[in-house]
Every structure is written in structure tokens, then in C-alpha cells.
Amino acid sequence: MRKKPFPSELIRPDRYLLNQDSMIRQQMLEMWAELSDLRHEKELLKRLVLRYADAEKRIRNLHEQLRDELLAAASIQQTLLPGSLPESTFMEAAWKFQPCDEVGGDIVGLQALDDERWGCYVLDVAGHGPRAAMITVSVAQYLKPSSGIDLFSPAKVLDALEMEFPFTRFGSFFTIIYGVVDLKQQSFTFCNAGHPFPLLTQHGSAPEFVDRHDPMLGLGFNDKRDEVVVDLSSGSMLLYTDGLTECVAPDGSFYGEDKLLQEFAKISSHSAEKSADEIFATARSFASGTRFKDDFTLLVLKSLAQHV
Numbered sequence: 001m002r003k004k005p006f007p008s009e010l011i012r013p014d015r016y017l018l019n020q021d022s023m024i025r026q027q028m029l030e031m032w033a034e035l036s037d038l039r040h041e042k043e044l045l046k047r048l049v050l051r052y053a054d055a056e057k058r059i060r061n062l063h064e065q066l067r068d069e070l071l072a073a074a075s076i077q078q079t080l081l082p083g084s085l086p087e088s089t090f091m092e093a094a095w096k097f098q099p100c101d102e103v104g105g106d107i108v109g110l111q112a113l114d115d116e117r118w119g120c121y122v123l124d125v126a127g128h129g130p131r132a133a134m135i136t137v138s139v140a141q142y143l144k145p146s147s148g149i150d151l152f153s154p155a156k157v158l159d160a161l162e163m164e165f166p167f168t169r170f171g172s173f174f175t176i177i178y179g180v181v182d183l184k185q186q187s188f189t190f191c192n193a194g195h196p197f198p199l200l201t202q203h204g205s206a207p208e209f210v211d212r213h214d215p216m217l218g219l220g221f222n223d224k225r226d227e228v229v230v231d232l233s234s235g236s237m238l239l240y241t242d243g244l245t246e247c248v249a250p251d252g253s254f255y256g257e258d259k260l261l262q263e264f265a266k267i268s269s270h271s272a273e274k275s276a277d278e279i280f281a282t283a284r285s286f287a288s289g290t291r292f293k294d295d296f297t298l299l300v301l302k303s304l305a306q307h308v
Contacts, residue, residue, distance in 0.1 A: 105132025106295035154191035173218030186233035202235035236302035243296035
């Protein structure tokens with residue numbers, strides 16, 4: 001009996017199955033490629049995370065180094081502030097200094113020039129922070145008796161500062177009041193180079209601004225400077241930087257000159273130290289305890305003549 005041939009349709013590849021097999025192989029290749037990409041992306045992400053962590057560590061180290069340098073600069077600046085104030089039975093003084101950063105562009109100085117006279121100043125370099133602070137340090141060092149300039153003459157002091165600290169050399173300018181207190185004469189002779197007007201109060205009178213000044217220093221103006229003489233025999237004087245009058249409240253308003261006049265009138269009978277504390281406290285309260293937006297410096301000179 002003749003055998004029948006095996007049906008060829010049963011041994012020919014089924015096109016559907018072949019297509020399915022091809023599709024499955026393609027999908028497997030795509031999944032492998034995706035997995036390979038994922039492994040690559042994971043490795044790339046890992047490298048990026050490590051690089052970011054390393055950069056963050058270096059930035060943190062730089063911040064710590066900068067912080068240390070700023071603290072060192074602040075320490076240097078603090079050594080130039082008046083330590084033990086000169087004492088007299090004729091006059092007393094007190095000061096406040098509050099930079100808005102670790103270091104500031106303000107500084108205050110007070111020193112005995114001889115037994116009968118004090119030299120004092122309040123200085124404000126444009127801007128604040130390390131650059132301004134380094135200029136204040138240089139000026140404060142220059143105003144030491146060892147510099148050789150005539151510290152008894154306010155006009156000569158400002159002329160010398162103009163020569164020594166030009167804008168072309170330091171890229172900045174500054175305002176300053178420099179004056180000499182004559183303890184026995186109870187007078188204050190000063191020059192004002194673009195600085196806020198000092199405030200004078202005398203017994204029985206309302207406080208008033210002494211509104212005379214010359215151009216700020218560093219800009220090359222060489223006009224003859226006016227020396228102003230005021231009588232302190234029955235009153236007190238306030239020297240300050242614009243960080244006081246430009247102190248800002250939460251609502252955006254400024255402390256201003258009118259408020260300063262009012263506050264200074266209230267404390268005219270107080271000691272120099274208490275006056276300085278009160279002015280600082282009212283400014284702090286006005287700003288609602290927030291950080292000052294500018295350096296804040298003041299110096300109070302008060303006659304003791306009526307008490308001796």
C-alpha cells in the first residue's frame with residue numbers, strides 16, 4: 001500500500017508565527033537597548049551626583065574660608081575702634097558701631113591729642129562689606145598720631161586725606177567729620193566732608209543741625225575747607241552716619257532727620273553713654289529688630305561743665 005506524503009502545509013513555517021517571533025526578537029532587542037541606556041544613564045547620573053557633591057563640598061569649604069577671613073577682618077576693624085575712652089572732668093563721650101555685614105564701611109575714632117584736646121571723627125566709605133572695610137582700616141591707621149599729619153587742624157587733616165586716598169587709587173570715595181574738642185574752652189572745631197550734618201543741642205534750646213560742609217573726599221576737590229567752631233559749654237553734639245537717618249521700618253519708611261531731632265531733644269539731659277544707648281535702641285525699635293540695611297555709627301560728645 002502506497003504511503004501518502006506528509007502534508008507540506010504542516011511543515012511550512014507559519015507566517016504568523018514567524019512574524020510574532022520577529023516582533024518578539026525586536027522587542028527584546030529594544031528592551032535590551034533600553035536597559036543598556038538605563039544602565040548608562042544610571043552611571044551618568046551617579047557620576048553627576050558625585051561631581052555635584054564634590055562641588056558642593058568645595059563651595060562649602062570656600063564659604064567657610066571666606067567666613068573665617070571676614071571674621072579676621074572684623075577682628076582687625078574692632079581693634080581700631082576706641083577702646084578705653086579718654087577721661088575728663090570737662091567732657092564725656094560715647095559711641096556705637098553696628099556694621100550691617102560682618103565688616104562695614106563705617107568707623108569712629110576718638111583719641112586724646114594732649115591734656116586739653118581730643119581728636120575725633122566719624123567716617124563712612126561708599127558701600128559696605130570687605131572692600132569698604134579695608135578702606136576704613138587704612139584711613140583709621142592714617143589718623144593715628146604716628147602718621148605725622150597735623151591732627152590739631154581739621155582742615156589740614158582733610159587735605160591730607162584727599163591727597164592720600166584719591167578715587168583713582170582706591171576706586172571709592174568717603175564722607176567724614178573730623179574735629180578737635182577743646183576741653184577747657186568747651187568748643188568743637190570741625191570740618192565736614194560731605195557727611196550728614198551733626199546735631200547740636202544746648203541747655204534750654206531745641207536741637208539743631210549744623211548745616212555746613214565741604215565736598216566728600218576722594219574726588220579730587222581741592223577748594224579751601226571751612227572750619228566750623230561750635231560752643232559745647234552747656235550742651236552736647238551728635239555725629240553719625242546715614243545708616244541712622246536711613247534706617248528703614250517694615251513699612252518702608254525712613255527714620256529720617258525729623259525723628260532724630262525729636263529723639264535727641266528727649267535725651268538732652270542724659271549722659272553721653274545713655275544718649276548713645278537710647279538713640280541706638282530707638283533706631284533698633286523703629287526697624288522692629290530687623291537687620292540694619294546699612295552700617296550704623298554714632299558718636300556723642302557731652303559737656304560736663306554745668307556739673308563741675
